[in-house]
Amino acid sequence: MDTPRILDVIASPADLKVLTNDELAILAHEIRQEIVATTSVTGGHVASSLGAVDIIVALESLLTMPKDRVVFDVGHQSYAHKLLTGRRDTFKSLRTYGGISGFTKPTESPFDVHFSGHASDSLSIATGLAKARQLKGTDEKVVALIGDASLAGGMAFEALNYMGNEQLPLVIILNDNEMSISRNVGALMKHLGNIRANNHYREAREGLQEAMETCGPVARGLLSFGRNMKESFKQMVIPHSMIFEALGIVCTHPVDGHNIAELRDILSLVLEMDGPALVHVVTRKGEGYEPARRDPERFHGTGPYDIATGAARKGRAAHPTYTEVFGAALADEAAHDENVVAITAAMTGGTGLKTFAREFPARFVDVGIAEEQAVGMAAGLAFGGKKPVVALYSTFMQRAVDQMIIDVSLAEANVVFALDRAGLVGDDGPTHHGTFDMVYTRMVPHMRVLAPSDEAELVHALHTALALPGPVALRYPRGEGAGAPLPERPEMLVEGRARVVREGDDAALLAFGRMVGQAQAAAELLAAEGMSVRVVDMRWVKPLDEEAIAAAAATGAVVTVEEGVVAGGAGQGVLEVLARQRSQARAITLGIPDAFVTQGPVSQLFADLGLDGEGIAATVRSALA
Numbered sequence: 001m002d003t004p005r006i007l008d009v010i011a012s013p014a015d016l017k018v019l020t021n022d023e024l025a026i027l028a029h030e031i032r033q034e035i036v037a038t039t040s041v042t043g044g045h046v047a048s049s050l051g052a053v054d055i056i057v058a059l060e061s062l063l064t065m066p067k068d069r070v071v072f073d074v075g076h077q078s079y080a081h082k083l084l085t086g087r088r089d090t091f092k093s094l095r096t097y098g099g100i101s102g103f104t105k106p107t108e109s110p111f112d113v114h115f116s117g118h119a120s121d122s123l124s125i126a127t128g129l130a131k132a133r134q135l136k137g138t139d140e141k142v143v144a145l146i147g148d149a150s151l152a153g154g155m156a157f158e159a160l161n162y163m164g165n166e167q168l169p170l171v172i173i174l175n176d177n178e179m180s181i182s183r184n185v186g187a188l189m190k191h192l193g194n195i196r197a198n199n200h201y202r203e204a205r206e207g208l209q210e211a212m213e214t215c216g217p218v219a220r221g222l223l224s225f226g227r228n229m230k231e232s233f234k235q236m237v238i239p240h241s242m243i244f245e246a247l248g249i250v251c252t253h254p255v256d257g258h259n260i261a262e263l264r265d266i267l268s269l270v271l272e273m274d275g276p277a278l279v280h281v282v283t284r285k286g287e288g289y290e291p292a293r294r295d296p297e298r299f300h301g302t303g304p305y306d307i308a309t310g311a312a313r314k315g316r317a318a319h320p321t322y323t324e325v326f327g328a329a330l331a332d333e334a335a336h337d338e339n340v341v342a343i344t345a346a347m348t349g350g351t352g353l354k355t356f357a358r359e360f361p362a363r364f365v366d367v368g369i370a371e372e373q374a375v376g377m378a379a380g381l382a383f384g385g386k387k388p389v390v391a392l393y394s395t396f397m398q399r400a401v402d403q404m405i406i407d408v409s410l411a412e413a414n415v416v417f418a419l420d421r422a423g424l425v426g427d428d429g430p431t432h433h434g435t436f437d438m439v440y441t442r443m444v445p446h447m448r449v450l451a452p453s454d455e456a457e458l459v460h461a462l463h464t465a466l467a468l469p470g471p472v473a474l475r476y477p478r479g480e481g482a483g484a485p486l487p488e489r490p491e492m493l494v495e496g497r498a499r500v501v502r503e504g505d506d507a508a509l510l511a512f513g514r515m516v517g518q519a520q521a522a523a524e525l526l527a528a529e530g531m532s533v534r535v536v537d538m539r540w541v542k543p544l545d546e547e548a549i550a551a552a553a554a555t556g557a558v559v560t561v562e563e564g565v566v567a568g569g570a571g572q573g574v575l576e577v578l579a580r581q582r583s584q585a586r587a588i589t590l591g592i593p594d595a596f597v598t599q600g601p602v603s604q605l606f607a608d609l610g611l612d613g614e615g616i617a618a619t620v621r622s623a624l625a
């Protein structure tokens with residue numbers, strides 16, 4: 001008979017209060033087993049979640065939740081929190097269609113504070129919660145859990161600046177594992193490394209222990225009373241200051257993030273403080289599961305895997321991904337043009353830049369989780385005569401729209417924006433779908449926007465973008481390409497010229513990006529019903545091919561199809577052209593409606609949104625009816 005698990009009797013963090021440190025450590029082990037068992041089937045952010053288990057168990061054992069608020073940065077490490085807050089039974093549905101989210105999500109649980117997914121926002125949210133607490137005169141604790149890489153994001157720095165000045169009562173738990181998705185980068189990372197290297201925490205802790213034992217009740221009384229707390233805390237545990245101290249934020253020595261007793265000791269102290277405090281916790285990504293410990297980058301975000309070996313369950317895809325094709329094409333371009341510089345914001349692997357980084361290390365820049373810096377720096381590089389290619393996920397580029405408008409486009413700087421993960425991404429869900437980029441690029445003066453329909457087109461689009469003066473964006477989706485043979489040589493595309501991929505005169509489908517494939521599927525279905533439908537690969541979101549639009553309108557029915565929000569999107573651009581042309585054609589824009597799209601397989605989401613062959617065919621039928 002199996003030994004009963006502690007995890008099975010935990011309905012909420014309140015149940016943790018009766019457990020000893022040893023029992024909490026056993027619970028942490030059970031949670032890790034549960035995370036591995038589930039993610040081996042669903043995939044997920046394994047290494048970060050495993051690394052944060054002890055912190056979450058220790059922290060939540062000390063809080064009164066959901067009254068006390070814990071803000072998870074990115075939220076990719078929150079699986080233990082999910083298991084402790086009433087989602088043990090639904091955990092198996094992690095990241096699946098209709099299942100629980102891979103990030104915190106307030107509509108899923110009252111224990112979740114915000115829709116996490118984008119890095120570096122937790123401290124700002126926490127400052128808002130702490131300010132609200134002050135205004136209401138309430139006493140709930142506010143804690144933010146943030147990783148070492150996310151702490152370097154601009155938004156986090158802005159929050160530190162504010163909270164230190166205002167002396168807001170909140171606790172930052174810095175989960176320092178020396179890793180972003182790959183190895184962490186930057187001066188802050190080096191600073192944290194120096195602190196770890198000079199860690200006198202043990203001696204300080206023993207001093208604290210002694211102080212607590214000799215004058216325990218007095219010291220504790222002082223602490224809980226909150227008077228002079230910062231000073232007493234400093235005297236007891238902090239022999240030297242650092243950057244955070246200079247900003248008015250009390251900072252602890254590095255604490256072992258896998259020792260629940262130590263974590264509870266230090267957390268119970270800082271939770272009683274009346275100003276901002278940062279607990280520097282040292283963890284190992286993937287802790288408790290050897291394959292993830294060995295290869296934390298692969299297990300940062302993984303698909304299903306074999307538990308015994310850690311090997312991926314899915315075999316190699318039939319075709320290279322858009323990302324792989326982009327990475328190879330960019331390295332090729334860089335080999336022919338020494339001015340090409342590649343910039344990533346902590347997504348070297350995700351944006352396909354590993355080859356480039358290896359072959360051209362001097363021309364490769366990883367700014368860390370700092371999209372604004374990536375785009376601002378690209379402007380500077382362009383002013384200095386270089387040809388920067390900023391490779392970002394479409395969703396993360398949202399952080400740097402201002403820099404794209406003011407620093408790059410106003411100056412007509414030669415910057416290429418390579419927007420990966422444009423369109424629906426699948427299991428990460430609404431925070432990660434790249435559904436806004438056609439709007440935020442199209443609206444900017446001087447910007448040109450390409451939406452290649454397959455991987456061969458992507459090679460040409462990149463080549464064209466690098467050759468054109470001024471800012472150019474290209475957008476392409478996550479995952480496997482369409483299987484189009486790659487060209488021997490990249491071609492220069494004619495600016496603003498679409499290509500007809502199927503003739504027809506009953507109606508016209510004007511499709512953008514990989515929607516061209518879905519439009520062709522729709523045309524096939526309609527052909528079987530006797531309808532002749534033209535399919536146009538629009539290639540350019542901006543400038544649009546006005547002749548191709550006029551020719552489409554001559555069929556009498558135009559349906560635009562895009563993998564992005566319709567409000568302000570490419571289809572809207574087509575409508576503007578049709579209006580200018582005083583067209584009488586019936587026109588319908590298909591794309592993402594005014595709602596956030598859920599998580600799930602992309603094919604399922606396409607079907608739900610009417611963006612698969614069937615759905616598009618149905619719209620054409622209604623346009624012709």
Ligand SMILES: Cc1ncc(C[n+]2csc(CCOP(=O)(O)OP(=O)(O)O)c2C)c(N)n1
Pocket residue numbers: 048051074076077117118119120146147148149150151175177179180181285345346347369371396399
């Ligand atoms: C604005 C933004 N940029 C990039 C990412 C992609 N991303 C997700 S997690 C991560 C690394 C986070 O590292 P860290 O904060 O140290 O947490 P760890 O995974 O090491 O626990 C990155 C770059 C993101 N989620 N949001």
Ligand SMILES: CC(=O)[C@@H](O)[C@H](O)COP(=O)(O)O
Pocket residue numbers: 045074076117181300301350421425428478
């Ligand atoms: C949490 C996060 O933002 C990233 O880890 C993201 O999930 C990566 O997505 P891809 O799997 O598309 O690279």
Ligand SMILES: [Mg+2]
Pocket residue numbers: 147148149175176177178179180184
């Ligand atoms: Mg980290």
